[in-house]
Amino acid sequence: MRIPGDFSNIAGIYNKNKAVSKIERIQDVKGKKDAVILSDRARDYQIAFKAVHQIPDIREEKIRQLEEKYSSGTYQISGKEVAEKNIE
Structure with missing residues (x-):
């Protein structure tokens, strides 16, 4: 079936209406x-998480004491103690 006539005006009106409704939707979303x-x-949980991350990963005082003992030559530890700690 053939319908005579120019329908480009109708398509133009339809597209303009589509653009206007899109703008209205965007304005609704912006607010x-x-x-x-x-x-x-x-x-x-958030407070606890922040507190845990503020704690240093290493015990600096313990490391300093071990460094002093090691450099002075007084650091003594047996292989058995090391093995036991590794097993734990």
């Missing part, structure tokens, strides 16, 4: 903001 609400348990 909204996401929000995150943490539970008390999550806040406690």
Whole structure:
């Protein structure tokens, strides 16, 4: 079936309407903001996580004492003690 006539105007109107509705949707989204609400348990976990990461990985005082003993020649440890600690 053939329908006579020029339909380019109709397509143009349709495309303009589509563009306007897209702009309206973008403006609706711009005004909204996401929000995150943490539970008390999550806040406690976050505080504990930060506290654990502030603790140094090594015990600096213990390392300093061992360095002093080693450099002065008073550091004595048996192979058996080392093996026992490795097994633990």
